[in-house]
Amino acid sequence: MDVEILSRIQFAFTIAFHYIYPPLSIGLGLILVLMEGLYLKTGLKIYEDMTRFWIRIFALIFGLGVATGIIMEFEFGTNWATYSKYVGDIFGSALAAEGIFAFALESGFLGVLLFGWNRVSSKVHFFSTIMVFLGSMFSAVWIVVANSWQQTPAGFHIVGEGMNARAEITDFWAMVFNPSSMERLSHVWIGAFLAGAFLVLSVHAYYIKNNKHLAIAKPGFKIALAVALVFSFAQLFTGHKSADGVAKNQPAKLAAMEGHYDSSAKADMYLLGWVNNRSQTTTGIKIPGGLSFLLHQDFSTPVTGLNAFKPEDRPGQINAVFQFYHIMVAIGMLLILLTSYAAWLWWKGKLFDKKWLLGIFVWAVLLPQIANQAGWFAAEMGRQPWVVYNLLRTSDALSKSVKAEQVLVSLILFTLVYATLLVLFLYLLNKKIKHGPAVQAPLEEKEVEANSIRENPIMN
């Protein structure tokens, strides 16, 4: 394998693994704000206990997010040096802003969130929780802005030629508010809220199903269900808005998402299907003209197809883009069904009566995770063969001084390290969940006490 494919695999692998954690942090952050807010408002111990329980889980998730996130910032330089030179003026600014405005806020207040319960007043602690949550939201802002600029570059001009060409900012705010950044940001945020809410739903459903910690499990489930209900519907709108944007700004990507080749024909919408790129056909269950309707409110309007692009300007893995996109959409619909049904039961006062539904919620934690991953895979593979859309090809973006063997070594290292991390993460998460919301007794309490009455030898 060559440097290009190895570097792409390594980037995809490290970013996909990283992206398990930040959405959970953002979504859990929102739920922590709600739980702790309810605690402050009501003063009830159940809210305190559930807040502290989820803070302990938040710590674990956040730790993994930081550990795997720091890799990403340096991987542009290690594997994509030409890209880094090309976009540094723009992309680098967004990353620098992320570090100073978002990550610093988040990590600074994290210490107070995790360890400050007995050290600061409950209001200051609540403030810290809000700051950590806002920090994680701002973090998403700058990262999505940077990525969206790659999808829909704006506010720049190209300086120099050939290998020395690079993009320079002409208008900072046009770069920040590039055509796709806001619609993609809202889509990412909501995907994160759903990831966090469904984690809480899963754990609380597990408790309720097993008749454990009911005093906490039931109200906690309702908080998360409210969040999940609102945002699974909201995601429909941001998703639609994103698709509209892709149709306008990246027609080749949209065509790949629906396996649409013929520019002179109406475009169908598939529920599921298979794209054969050799014969340029897509087969499956479809709504004829569905995509045309979605974009133009008319079933017969032609939509730009893949044939409008030279073969070298089309995404390389059209069927994969199609499949990832459809997995994401299907899960989105499923989440709406699931949360609506549960909300209806809640309204009827029968929310916790159906064991099978609780059983589904236990496993439904995987759904938003899969949808988030699939969505990003569709977005990024659909952008190919460009790393910066219509400006810089992925194959031209590599580090010239890095050899394939080096990337292979680092890729193997990452695979081993991340596999170990995932096993440990799941093991510890499971253990914390099994342990439940009861406050853990301090370990070696006696030893600490014995130490504190020991005399200070310095004073003697």
Added chain:
Amino acid sequence: MFLGIDYNTWWFLVFGGVISGYAILDGFDLGAGALHLFLKKEESRRIALNAIGPVWDGNEVWLVIAGGALFAGFPVAYAAVFSAFYLPVMIFLIGLIWRAVAIEFRSKEPGKIWRLTWDIVYSFACVVVTFSLGLMLGNVAMGIPLNEEKEFTGSMLSFFNLFSILVGSTTLALFMMHGAIYLAMKTENRLYVKLTVLAKNFTIFFLVAFSLTTLYTLLYIPHLSDRIRSNPQYFIFPVIMILAIASIPRQLKRGNYRLAFVFSSITIASLLIAVAVEVFPNLLYASNNPANSITIENAASSQKTMKTLLIIALIGTPLVATYTAFVFWTFKGKVKLDEMSY
């Protein structure tokens, strides 16, 4: 231009400031981790971990800011440095991963073997991270071969030269001294006494490593001492550094650990300033042909971006300083273990 200094120079100063901030802040975390296995009792290790617990993550942010600052302000240098140091960077990053998760995982199981395993992983990761930081700094200071396209042309093995290994060892000694002083500040009773002894030993380790590195520099790497030798006013930085280093044993002896910590922070900053004075305006010296060096001129982003970055820094720095101060103030004083502790 801003206050009579051009943007590129400003950004060089900002970047240097961020790197110094990172070295001072994460330096004590990494040092505390590197000496972790010198602490034998379970309780001592827990106190040491909780001394850095609430702050290490915030300290690591400075590395993220430094990476962003280099990427944004000097993208050519960012691209060249990280693609050249491909494997050392990967080892450094994987070390950071293990450092982070070891802190988090260790306390999650009470078993002896579980905890010992994570103690070893944690301490080893901190040593690897610190040493590779020093190794890269050594190579950057000494210079590496670059072609006209500013791409690295040498071999990976060349990074393990004597000078860079010396700088790596000096960094390790420096951080261990700094970490021991920090921990002494945060502990009491027998653990405190133990740490005062460790702090003294690491100070000696540092003085030896530092003297050897300085000697080697003066003898074999003239371009790293030219400017200070020919511009007497710059002697102020080595002098400050030597005064700060000399003050550390005295403050240790008096048990004045807060002041000792200030002096070890000054030592770190003045060391980095001395390096910056020598390399400026280069960011990465081309050892094969100085004309190929990456400088603050040929590596910089557009003037418009440099200006935007300075505005970001001017807004961001007071904010970061405020909440950093708030967190350190919240957790001031000696470590007390409670049910939320590691």
